[in-house]
Amino acid sequence: MVKLTFVQPDGASRTVDAEPGVTVMEAAKLNDIPGIEAECGGACACATCHVYVDPEWVDKTGKPEAIEEDMLDFAFDVRKESRLSCQIKVTPDLDGLTVRVPAKQF
Amino acid sequence: MALDEAVAVTGATEIDAVVIGAGPVGLFAVFELGLVDIKTLVIDILDRPGGQCAELYPEKPIYDIPALPTVTGQELTDRLLEQIKPFGAQFVFGERVDELQRGEDGRFHLKTDAGREIVAKVVVIAAGGGSFTPKRPPLEGIEAYEGKSVHYAVRRMEDFRGKDVLIVGGGDSALDWTLNLAPLAKSLTLMHRRDEFRGAPHSVEQMRALVAEGKVSLVIGQVTKLHGETGNLEAVTAKTSDGAEQRLAVNAILPFFGLTMKLGPVAHWGLNLNENLVLVDTEKFETSEKGIFAVGDINWYPGKLKLILSGFHEVALMAQQAHKYVHPEKKLMFQYTTSSSSLQKKLGVK
Structure with missing residues (x-):
């Protein structure tokens, strides 16, 4: 199991266990993390699972691919460390990953 | 299709059934209704059929459609359009149904945001996540x-x-x-x-x-x-x-x-809802209003799964009840498309 921490806009945080192979979005939904809507169910088609990856983890999570970058155009308050959590696959390398949930998902 | 008629809408279109939503479940509703001799008119707010399949993931493979190990949203839409072709449904694109009321004659009176009026004996809400609206x-x-x-x-x-x-x-x-x-x-x-x-x-x-x-x-x-x-x-x-x-x-x-989905006008039609979804029974998939059905992602009942295949099942049962309203004088006999010559005639294969 891999530990993932979700930090809410008000600073509240929760750490959950995720099975390698699921996406960060799926781990959030399985654990009822507020603020991750995932309207399209993980098809990289809606930008409502937007998160900010903790700057220390950006290298490990990697950069968004072109299709994800395009979809991020539909997110609100996009920053350098913005990702769609449905496009980040949980791997043992990501044990301890911290992501922040934006104030709004649009 | 909508634009040329938006200018002058004269009189109401009369039809057996209006299907609201041209996603996969709305399209298959045309098929099941067609098999029981119900003529349909399909309305969708988007400018083409397919609903979420065509709008959100036209190129993404879907793996849980029975007998199609893999099919993209667009392919599924195209195949359904081919399958329902024999029934000659009317399509209205780029319009949203804003008003739905029961008239004195018991039929339903619908009005779109373009002013189009339709009178129907039954209404099938297959509106998925609701209508696509700008974010x-x-x-x-x-x-x-x-x-x-x-x-x-x-x-x-x-x-x-x-x-x-x-x-x-x-x-x-x-x-x-x-x-x-x-x-x-x-x-x-x-x-x-x-x-x-x-x-x-x-x-x-x-x-x-x-x-x-x-x-x-x-x-x-x-x-x-x-x-x-x-x-x-x-x-x-x-x-x-x-x-x-x-x-x-x-x-x-x-x-x-881009677009997002909102329940929209459906919320104001006096139907019993459960957290933004339309409550239906699991025998007929009928709403709290007789003659108005809800199928696919927009409905809710205990155990509901938002799967295309569940929607397909729902429309088949819905059509049985719709037949009672549209053709009250006719007895419906259960038949298979593989053996029934009358069904095969409707499908244009005999």
């Missing part, structure tokens, strides 16, 4: 500006003449309206979060040329605040890519951030 940027107080200074579509280009216009977005809508409104507007600013555009390369080139000529200003950034009293926009604050804040004097904004 509203979650900026504080934006509601007050909507319709006055913030517009999600261009209804009349003249409305933007002489204005300081801000267009936000990086796709075709943002680019097209930048090109079209630049000659009319007093000033036109295009704002996008990055210096890369998803729109057609030709439009991007044209936009870049206008920027080079000084006719359009391009700002790489995002709007963070709206300024102005009583819905009359005076300026926006934008955060540019380097983190700096910039104030832009504009009095009209066109944000283009």
Whole structure:
């Protein structure tokens, strides 16, 4: 199991266990993390699972691919460390990953 | 299809059944209703059939359609259209059903946002996640500006003449309206979060040329605040890519951030709802209003799964009950398409 921490806009945080192979979005939904809507169910088609990856983890999570970058155009308050959590696959390398949930998902 | 008729709608269209939503479940409803001799008219707010399958993931494979190990959203839509062809359903695209009322004759009277009127014996709501509506940027107080200074579509280009216009977005809508409104507007600013555009390369080139000529200003950034009293926009604050804040004097904004799904008018038709979903029984998939059915992602019942295949099952059972309303005088005999000559005749295979 891999530990993932979700930090809410008000600073509240929760750490959950995720099975390698699921996406960060799926781990959030399985654990009822507020603020991750995932309207399209993980098809990289809606930008409502937007998160900010903790700057220390950006290298490990990697950069968004072109299709994800395009979809991020539909997110609100996009920053350098913005990702769609449905496009980040949980791997043992990501044990301890911290992501922040934006104030709004649009 | 909608535009040519939007001008003059004369009289109401009469039909057996109206299906609201042309997604996979709405399309298959045409099939099941057709098998029991019910003529349908399908209405969708999008400009083409397929619903979420065509709008959100036309190229994504779907793996859980029985007998189709893998099929994309677009292929599934195309196959369904082929399958329902024999039933000659009427289609209305680009319109949303706003009003639904039962008339004195017991039939349902529907009215679309384009003023089209339809009278039907039964109504099948297959509206999925609801109607696709433009995404509203979650900026504080934006509601007050909507319709006055913030517009999600261009209804009349003249409305933007002489204005300081801000267009936000990086796709075709943002680019097209930048090109079209630049000659009319007093000033036109295009704002996008990055210096890369998803729109057609030709439009991007044209936009870049206008920027080079000084006719359009391009700002790489995002709007963070709206300024102005009583819905009359005076300026926006934008955060540019380097983190700096910039104030832009504009009095009209066109944000283009794609579409989202909202339940929309369905919520006001007096149907019993459960958290934004329409409550139905699991025998007929009928709502709290007799003759109005809800199928697919928009309905709820204990154990509901939002799967296309569940929607297919739902329409088959719905059609049995719909038949009682549309053809009360006829007894319905259960038949198989493999052996029934009358069904095969309807399908045009015999």
